Amino acid sequence: MNAGIPLVYFLVTATLMFFVGVYGFMTRKNMITILMSVELMLNAVNINFLAFNRFLFPGQLEGHFFALFIIAVAAAEAAVAIAIIINIYRHFHNIDVEQADEMKY
Amino acid sequence: MNAIINYLKELFGGIKTLLTGMKVTGYYFVHPRQIITQQYPENRKTLKMFDRFKGEVSMPHDENNQHKCTACSICEINCPNGSIEVISKQVEKEDGKKKKELDTYIYKLSMCTFCGICIKVCPQDAIVFSQGFEHAVFNREKLIKTLNKPGSSLKEKVKE
Amino acid sequence: MKYEDFNDNETLELFKQTGGNLFFTTVDAIINWGRSNSVWPLTFATACCGIEMMAAGASRHDFARFGIEVYRASPRQADVIVVAGTIVNKMAPVLKRLYDQMPEPKYVIAMGACAISGGPFYYNSYHVVKGVEKVIPVDVYIPGCPPRPEALLYGVMQLQRKIQTETIRNPRKQPDTFADTDNK
Amino acid sequence: MNNEQLKEKIQSIDSTINIVEGKQYLELNVVAENLSKTALMLKNNADLSFDYLICLTGNDLPDAYSVVYHLESTKHNHLVVLKVKADSRENPVLDTVSNIWITADFHEREVYDLIGITFTNHPDMRRIFLDEEDWIGYPLRKDYTDNNIITR
Amino acid sequence: MENIITNNSIQQEEYIVNMGPQHPSTHGVLRLKISLKGETVENIEPHCGYIHRGIEKMCERLTYQQIIHLTDRLDYLSAHTNNEAVCLLVENALQIEVPERVKYIRTILDELTRLASHQLWWCAFGMDLGALTTYFYGLRDREKILDIFEETTGARLLQSFNVPGGLMNDIHPNFIGRVKEFITYFRKKLPEYDELLTGNVILKERTTDIGLLTLEEAINYGVTGPSGRASGFACDVRKHHPYSAYDKVEFKEILYTKGDSFHRYKARVEEMWESMKILEQLIDNIPEGDYAVKMKPIIKLPEGEYYQRVEAARGEFGVYVLSTGEKYPYRVKFRSPNFSNLSAINKLGAGHKIADLVAIGGSLDLVIPDIDR
Amino acid sequence: MTGNQIMFIIFSAIIIIFSILTVTSRRILRAATYLLFVLISTAGMYFMLNYEFLAAVQLTLYAGGIVVLIIFSILLTSHIEEKFETPALMKRVYAAIASIIGAILVCTTLLNYTFTPGTETAKDVNMNLIGNSLISWGEQGYALPFELISILLLAAMIAVIVVAKKVKTK
Amino acid sequence: MNSESLILFFIVAVVLVGGALIFSSLVPPKSFNPQKSEPYECGIPTQGKTWLQFNVGYYLFAILFLIFDVETVFLFPWAVIMKTGGIAAFVEIIIFFTILGLGLLYAWKKRALIWE
Amino acid sequence: MAFDIYDFTSFNQTIDKALYDNLPPILAMLTEMVIIGVVFLLFYALVGLFLVYAERKVCAFIQNRVGPNRVGPYGIFQTFADFIKLLMKELIPINKADKILFNLAPFIVIIASFMAIAAIPFGKGLHAIDLNVGIFYVMAVSSLGVVGILLAGWSSNNKYSLIGAMRSGAQIVSYELSVGLSMVTMVILAGSMQLSEIVEAQRNGWFIFTGHVPAFIAFVIFLIASTAETNRGPFDLAEAESELTAGFHTEYSGIKFAFFFLAEYMNMFIVASIAATIFWGGWMPLHIPGWEGFNIVMDYIPPFFWYMGKTLVVIFLMMWFKWTFPRLRIDQLLKLEWKYLLPINLFNIILMALIVLMGWHF
């Protein structure tokens, strides 16, 4: 299904996505949105892994499995992150990073 | 171990009660004979109300277009919510005596509560409950009825 | 049921006069068919008449045959509000609000003496609204206290007949003749 | 206990209570100040123990606003009627009994709503049926008028 | 997680949800203003009056015969019982002894009313809990009773069949047969109720330990009827202050002690069995006689105060009349069972979930027009 | 243009547009919804690369799991009328410049580099292959990470419960 | 047919569903009154914010779900080859389950599975 | 075998070929897809309407009444009338609602269910797509629907909606686990995730028979969990009428509401199809070993009917549940999932793995 699409296209898309994520990471204040930016970056990386795997090493599966484990780890990370965010929210009624400076856990 | 046994007991006990419930509904599903629906507009011909059914107050007229109401207004006074208005007129009899006679008997179906007091108190038994129930209208004015038919007159008491 | 078997055909003819547009007849027919066969009532019952409304929904009389068993609790999804029971002053704004929140096209059935005119509470009562039409426009009146379920079904059929006179161009045109009637 | 014994018993505890044989039950007339005291006594006295307030009625009598309490003892199965008149006609005030029988809470609000007797120390003295904001007057008073009412 | 509730560092904002006036599970136009915390109910504030019709005021302008049709409309599910209260009051005040036949018929109709009411409660309760089929089964069986009513009294719901001094009419010739037929029918159907709902594990889970009311609280709140008896409050007027023909029949006063929603449920289901027993005892023994004594067309009660209590389907229904000897009563007050029962709702519901509130409301079996009058 | 290319364009357009919307939207739930679209399109990309399993995993875990969790926490922590303030202009400009420069740098590098496509015969990534790799040790075997994942999950679970239950100590 | 069809499938669905939506927002009769667009709350004006207060029960379950979802995802490939994988696959999954079972047990014991 | 006469693979290929021969490839593909899309959408709508009608009739029979019978013979056009009515109903904008999300939510719900239906094999070769991760794909796609529900609840600026959405979110995600895990149980037995292969694997006996105890347990769990996942009674807390009036779609009117309504029934159809496919052999006819004559007769019933028949039986079961049981409370619901279904399910997987390992299955 990837016939006729050069590898670079995938990579460029992924790059743009990654840097949009970076932009979000830098400008956002709300922790949940920051988490969302991180997810964007992770996805960009995943696309890269898979594109490289498919185009450069079609006989192997490293990229595929890397992506799989990244997703799994991302899920675990998101779970813990959100647990922490919610907990912060319960304490400060606010989830802005800037206000969370005064966290005295 | 006990905990596990309890756990299983609870589980199967619960399932059993659920199945009992399903048995009941299942029974009715496979027994369409139990359906008790009366299909109203289709069964209009055969649909018969009980004879005491209070459909609406009506004033029976006999074949000479005569009714029994003497316009005494007892029903009007007794009706708890003023659904009846008896308008009477004075008529001169042949013998020169003035006599009160019914002009219009207004019955507000829209207000009647079908308590039956009017019928019980009427000394002449001039009004009865009729069985009709199909009264729905688009215009509220249609629900204010005149019970005596046009041109009707008082039925002379048969002296016995 | 045949046309002649219904009462109050005169008023229905009035509705027909105000409607009627040759161009859209077929479309109207289809839409009215849909609308009239699927009037979903709002679960709204205030008093005794509500019990008879429930009875009308139950197995013996089965509202569902007319396709109106889908009682919706939210006015957003309801087509008809069956005012079953007394409306008092405190309730009137609520009723109005519920009616306002229903989407067009919407219909109102006044069921029972209370909804039509205040019925048993017409005289000497300080808190009863004397007829829902003081609050919202009514399409069909069903007298009775309470009307028996068949009477409600009959009322619904009257409503269906009324819906069938609608046109898509100019829905729900009330003839001016009884814009403001009051109990005399 | 039958009515006689009850009468004796109550009289022996508090002789200021005016006891009348009513049509059905004993009627105890108390003055407004003594209301909560008497009520408490009726409930707590072991021989009387009127623990169930059946009904609480506000009346607009020609001379005063009054409240009637129907009390029953679930233990001894006897019943009395407690009656009290509010002192003032303009601003009738009575003590609450809702701390003695919780059910009086709603009933007193009802009396307040419809008759206009205020109960002191009541936890939540608001109208219960009529609209709190815009209803004026107390409809069960005999002199209540309203242009909503259509008389026959 | 009890720890979260103790956490005060968040400023607590009241979260208020209205249930009603137009709400499927308040059975009418009751409005419950609920303060929530998460899904847990903190406080319930009932707002009544959405159907306050001023019946008590109206009664001051009506004769005693005319009052009766208004009592029908208080608790329309116990219409007959409410009528009876007024009639008994008038009869007692005038010291009229009604014929035995009237007493028997009244009692039979009372019990039929109670059965019909409990059936309706059963189906509404099931519906509140989401078991929609109960609605249809309950009303299906209720229709049989309504047929009996309609044949004899001419109306299905609001019969106005009692008049001071007796009954409006004699019973229909088919009456006895129909009642017997109904009893045999319903004896078969009632176990189905148990199979479908009572035994159901979901129902048990939803109702046990929900809305506990102790005996003291029940008495203190004046919670009567099956709801009170589920808490152990022996408040059955039929038993303790018998009227009509109740002193001639054997029946059990259903008493439970736990006072949770499930036992309120049970109490009603068991009461249906008891009602059928009463019916069976009476139906064959209706004495011959008149169906009413002759009354003067204008009834004037002697001056004084009267109170008459009867056991309606939901608890003790009382009529208080203050008469000045006129043909109109000076003051009429109805002691409605639901009004007192409702006052306990905050006690019952606080601390439970919203869903439990529905179960509690259902198990109290409120009829709103009776509360508001 | 073939169907593939059209699809690719659609997907990448969705990805880029909605990623930008995700990081700029002022309503947080909208941002989450846009993120959902990005993730779904990413799954589409995986489909295009013939990694169906991974695409489905992406849908289940990212779109159906993480996003749902994010939405849940948004539902818990923010209100419908809430809008973010736009961040300070300078901050935005700096961030934008940084990311644009980064993107341009990487892109030029990518475009100038010639990748040598792999010569091996492409493996059909079917479920059997994936499954076998997951349980085999050694070369092309991922049994160890597979087991490690379970430990990771255990750790995450305990962490979550500990964190969620922590309030008591305060 | 292959997985390309998915996207077209999707587009067709969007177009037709959206078409119905647009049609329905243009054609049917409309009316306006000030109360119509107010949120519905049993016929009473809404009080306070329409916002559910913090409720820990929900999110804890969502998080636990996510964790078990990851597990399900990893079970699928294993399940496919269980038939052919033999004892090795079985042993591995036993280990996997034991570790996760510990987690579940922990949650159970910590009363995290009880909704408040 | 005899039922192979109903093979649609060659039929598909013929159409495929005819199109590609006569049109440029891209157009050919497009037309093909559009045709399939429209056909499926029609099918979708018809099935949805039929299911609504069927539900009404089923509950009517359970409840001793006749159900709709006045619109067309036996009322079969009832749901069409409803549909026309809903289409011609005003759409009310809500104050302060998040307009975009408010309109998007029904889309997400309905498209998620629509995408899931694409993978379901209605007969041999009769499916839109046959992914090698088919069953997983269906699970993945249908898990997106919950997002729509959450969005709907949040964006309509209504308290009931929000509570309903939160409840239904917690419920759907929880039960999705059980659905997934019971699928895993059957995948162990089938050794494949491709739906067509799973069906093929049941040529000699449906899994519910060959897998004996664990398969049966898995079936029960699947039934319960999928009922919960589709938000149907007794798990319909999200729209618990008696508590939350209409739950998450309280504020939706007209066609948007119809989408939610339709999607609910379609989700039911999808889970029923999956149940029929993985437990009851999909379009495979019933075979009883040894009864050759019987088997041959069965073979001549077209697979599509087998498939539909089985699906409808499962749907009927779900309706039967709904019309019998009271609704659970949210905490009981979650307790059921996390304390009963999930542990039993995990245990069941091990059991199934053991059975497969030992070759105890038939």
Ligand code: SF4
């Ligand atoms: S109907 Fe009877 S009571 Fe009424 S006015 Fe006529 S005669 Fe008198």
Ligand code: SF4
């Ligand atoms: S039945 Fe009753 S309400 Fe009706 S007119 Fe007669 S007295 Fe009046």
Ligand code: SF4
């Ligand atoms: S019309 Fe009669 S039955 Fe209906 S609500 Fe009014 S009083 Fe009750």
